[in-house]
Amino acid sequence: MSDSSPAVPPDPDANRTLELRVPDMDCPSCAGKVTNSVERLEGIDALEPQVTSGRLVVEYDPTATSEAEIRERVQAAGYAIDDDSSASELTVSVPDMDCASCANKVANALEGLEDVSAVETRPTSGRVTVTASEGADSGAIVAAIESAGYEAAPLADDAAGSIGDERAVWRSRRALGTAIGGVLVAVGIALEFVVPGIDPLLGTVAGRSYELSHLLFIAAAVVAGTPILRNGYYSARNRSLDIDFLMSVGIVASVAAHHPFEGAMLAVLFSVAELLERFSMDRARDSLRELMDLSPDTATVRRADGSEETIPADDLEIGDTVIVRPGEKIPADGTVLEGQSAVDQSPITGESVPADKSEGDEIYAGTIPESGYLEVAVESEADDSTIARIVRMVEDAEREKTDREQFIDRFASVYTPIVVALAVAFALVPPLLFGASWSYWFLVGLTLLVISCPCALVISTPVSVVSGITSAARNGVLIKGGRHLETAGETDVLAVDKTGTLTEGDLSITDVIPLEGADEDEVLRRASAAERRSEHPIGQAIVGYADEQGVGQNGSDSEPDDDHDLEVSNFEALTGEGVRADVDGVTHYVGKPGLFDGLADLEHAHATTDGGATLSGMGYETTPQCDRECCLDVLTEVVPDLESEGKTVVVVGTDERPIGVIAVADRVRPEAEWAVSRVQEQGIRVVMLTGDNEGTARAIAEAVGIDEYHAELLPDEKLEWIDRLDDGGPDADDNRVAMVGDGINDAPALATASVGIAMGAAGTDTALETADVALMGDDLTRLPYLFELSGTANGVIRQNIWASLAVKAVLAAGAPVGIVTVIHAVVIGDMGMSLGVTGNAMRLANVEPETPDDHP
Structure with missing residues (x-):
């Protein structure tokens, strides 16, 4: 059905929202400088610096300022604005990219594309974010990743939270190949070392005898090593000196040098290590998936005609009314319209005790009503809810490398080539120069080749x-x-x-002491009139209390009489001191006692009868018509006494004199x-x-x-x-x-x-x-x-780093003297340490918050 009413033109004076990309605004300090600069402009209603994405969202009044002026203030703070709207981001799921070595191969493959300006690999979540020119072919990006040997699929906007691949590691094709290779190795070991008498001779080639066990070892190397060799090929194509390339060289060289047992063991054990590492990484990814699973997939919406409709939670719009029954997850941030319930907010706040929610209360997506029916007005879209922002920020936390992580990356880039060079030297120099055994020193070089890969060292920090x-x-x-x-x-x-x-920040008025011709109502009325435009918690507390007492400026249940209406103008917030405003044409101050130093001549300040009565009730000697000494007592004795009780004191007055004192108290949090x-x-x-x-x-x-x-x-x-x-x-x-x-x-x-x-x-x-x-x-x-x-966490990271370095050093020292073999290098140096650092990092999940109740 079409709407025949004429279109309403947009209001040119309506507030507008401007979003600027400020790429160098990448820390809270940067955000503070930018916002401080922009806030100087008139007409700025809201500022939202988004540090993680390098964006600044500004809501402004176009009649008071302009987009050009806002841009000028951002640049005046020392930050450039990126106006290149031709760039876009594509997020690609690469579930098998689960280590730093894999990430390097993917990055190298993508850097060769002309349209790609930036590549961000996140192996912990199995994702790659590519910044490319507008209209870049996503198929070419996916093809480039696949050319590095990894399956890839672009993530749609509604699937941007997908993390890795949830398929069982132990049912994968690689797991099957590894199992077959393991069986072949086991049979070969039995034939060659346990019952060599029944190991049939298959033939002789170039004077070397080959038994069935040798054939089984070669078959095991092929079956279990195919994925390794495939990845090694892609590593070579992408000029990446990584574990896959090194292991591929080791397997091929072992078989070619007539050491099929070592080649088979290298293929099987390394493949097992990769599967175990993938399993451990999946455990880390599971913690991210748990966060994403907090938000429900569907929501029940009440339509205007009273009917109910179940729709995807991502399709919710601001203003929709959703119905949530006990045990269902709340699908969006919003406000309770009807009903009441105890709500489990632990997914958001971590609080174990459910919070009671009723009409008017704020509520968050992913939380769960434990009892009672709720109707909630949606106030944010699905991708802008609190839980969605939390998930994004937890994912983005992986982007920024720690100082230790950067050091390890630099160390690994030097360590690996050096150890590889040593491996080659040990394999060639003794036989060539000293006539030593080729077989022995080949195995020494092969062992050092395995040790040269710093896998456990590189993942020790990010997984933690x-x-x-x-x-x-x-x-x-x-x-x-x-x-x-x-x-x-x-x-x-x-x-x-x-x-x-x-x-607790929940301020309440405890004392109102009138002075010089005023009464309590007059002090409250004038203080609330001056403070009504203030955003300070104390000012809001004064306004709220005045409204409760029925003396507030347009704040009581019934409108004040015309005689009580106060005209307020020239409001000014005095940073750290209080406020100033003209009330009925007279300048008033509301703020700290020190604000009145020099503003009034206390020799002319006299307390009223009401003031004297109030002071008498507090234990001070006064007369019905208190003289000037009484006022001095108020400012020199009463104020310190109130402050000693933990109360905040606010003095209300004019240029001429103070007219009253208000005391505000705030309760200390129980914990x-x-x-x-x-x-x-x-x-x-x-x-x-x-x-x-x-x-x-x-x-x-x-x-x-x-x-x-x-x-x-x-x-x-x-x-x-x-x-x-x-x-x-x-x-x-x-x-x-x-x-x-x-x-x-x-x-x-x-x-x-x-x-x-x-x-x-x-x-x-x-x-x-x-x-x-x-x-x-x-x-x-x-x-x-x-x-x-x-x-x-810092202790775990240090343990992982030093343990990895120590194990590598011990293995490297033992290889030349024959104490450490290829099997030790794979089982201990690669598989063992990768599992060790990952398992050590998982201990952090056991650190739980304590409460005072845990230690009565």
């Missing part, structure tokens, strides 16, 4: 990083890359924000003291940085067990303290400083710290995009878990 990051994600901690996992484990100092981190003590037990120094007053800071620090705190800090002063803590003093080495905050107000400090940790990031785009680590729930117990996991 993936295991640690996916384990953390399952427990509600999102780590944005291996570098951040590594740095968190080396943290020396933890800088902690107070509000919203150590405290804060336990979390701080557990972090300190791990050898990390905890320092609290807050913009709050000295008294409140002291009270909170004492309550949670923090010995060092710094109060009344402006945002730039917090940055200075991060730098000071990082320096560690004139006689100390530089520290690694982690900063934990709410992810928005503390963004500059989070970006400056070695590791920025955002609290309560679930559903928060800014925190998810800018923080190095995001604690998805408001749960401080995840903080000691993060440091424990990161420290354990």
